[in-house]
Amino acid sequence: MWRRVALFSPMMKKSSSSRSLTLNQKGFGLKVGESFATEIINPEEGVSPPKEKAPFITFVLGGPGSGKGTQCERIVETFGLTHLSAGDLLRREIAFNTKNGAMILNLIKEGKIVPSEVTVKLIQKELESSDSRKFLIDGFPRTEENRVAFERIIRADPDVVLFFDCPEEEMVKRVLNRNQGRVDDNITTMKKRLKIFEALNRPVIDYYENKGKLYTINAVGTVDDIFQQVLPIFSSFEQLKECRHVNPKSPLGSSLVENSS
Numbered sequence: 001m002w003r004r005v006a007l008f009s010p011m012m013k014k015s016s017s018s019r020s021l022t023l024n025q026k027g028f029g030l031k032v033g034e035s036f037a038t039e040i041i042n043p044e045e046g047v048s049p050p051k052e053k054a055p056f057i058t059f060v061l062g063g064p065g066s067g068k069g070t071q072c073e074r075i076v077e078t079f080g081l082t083h084l085s086a087g088d089l090l091r092r093e094i095a096f097n098t099k100n101g102a103m104i105l106n107l108i109k110e111g112k113i114v115p116s117e118v119t120v121k122l123i124q125k126e127l128e129s130s131d132s133r134k135f136l137i138d139g140f141p142r143t144e145e146n147r148v149a150f151e152r153i154i155r156a157d158p159d160v161v162l163f164f165d166c167p168e169e170e171m172v173k174r175v176l177n178r179n180q181g182r183v184d185d186n187i188t189t190m191k192k193r194l195k196i197f198e199a200l201n202r203p204v205i206d207y208y209e210n211k212g213k214l215y216t217i218n219a220v221g222t223v224d225d226i227f228q229q230v231l232p233i234f235s236s237f238e239q240l241k242e243c244r245h246v247n248p249k250s251p252l253g254s255s256l257v258e259n260s261s
């Protein structure tokens with residue numbers, strides 16, 4: 001669960017990272033009274049509050065079939081991040097026949113984007129109920145509207161944005177061979193998804209490129225080849241050095257510290 005720390009004096013607002021300061025001040029959109037511990041510190045004593053680091057958030061972008069889910073599995077094995085797939089959360093609503101289930105099914109069949117409020121609320125529920133401090137949010141944000149809704153509701157920014165760059169021809173081939181019984185894995189819906197991806201996801205990619213947070217991965221090649229491009233990105237982040245799930249096959253496996261918490 002995420003905890004919030006109250007800050008009272010400007011001196012206490014000092015933080016080694018301006019980004020985590022912003023995130024901590026905003027409190028990730030957690031509701032007051034819900035998993036919310038406020039620590040009160042006397043400003044006169046100048047005691048620094050215990051550092052509550054913001055969770056590490058990665059957005060995973062890429063066209064349909066570019067290999068996002070596949071690479072997320074490898075990242076989870078090696079770095080222990082918690083994988084939240086926006087598409088899977090939406091499909092779960094359909095499977096559980098929730099109040100939004102039918103609406104979501106109709107949109108997914110058409111390759112259209114579900115209203116951001118719905119998707120972000122599902123992500124928020126997962127973030128708030130998890131004990132993890134590091135997340136991979138896969139297939140999100142799909143649109144500028146998604147991105148803005150996340151900022152408004154969750155009040156957090158990603159640390160890393162991965163973009164799996166794959167030619168359309170290859171994505172079509174992969175999706176049509178996927179065989180997982182998805183209602184959108186057919187050529188008609190795939191064509192619509194590709195159009196929507198180009199029109200609506202590109203501005204999001206450009207936005208994070210301008211912010212210096214975008215890592216573009218060439219998504220053509222074997223799963224291993226592609227993961228070799230991902231490895232150095234995550235290896236450079238201190239927060240990820242303590243890994244819950246160490247993959248002995250990973251080139252980093254032996255240097256990671258196992259943490260059972």
Ligand SMILES: Nc1ncnc2c1ncn2[C@@H]1O[C@H](COP(=O)(O)OP(=O)(O)OP(=O)(O)O)[C@@H](O)[C@H]1O
Pocket residue numbers: 062063064065066067068069070071087139174175177178179219220221222223226
């Ligand atoms: N590098 C690769 N080479 C060949 N096939 C791959 C590669 N990576 C993934 N695949 C296969 O391509 C299909 C699509 O991959 P995946 O489900 O990971 O894509 P995705 O980006 O999550 O797609 P979607 O956005 O539709 O969920 C899967 O069947 C997967 O096994």
Ligand SMILES: Nc1ccn([C@@H]2O[C@H](COP(=O)(O)O)[C@@H](O)[C@H]2O)c(=O)n1
Pocket residue numbers: 064086087088090107108109111112113114115119138139140141142146184193
């Ligand atoms: N942010 C999102 C993510 C997904 N959708 C809808 O789900 C479909 C499948 O998504 P995958 O990530 O599993 O490919 C997608 O085509 C959209 O219809 C969404 O609306 N918003």
Ligand SMILES: [Mg+2]
Pocket residue numbers: 068069085087139
């Ligand atoms: Mg996927």
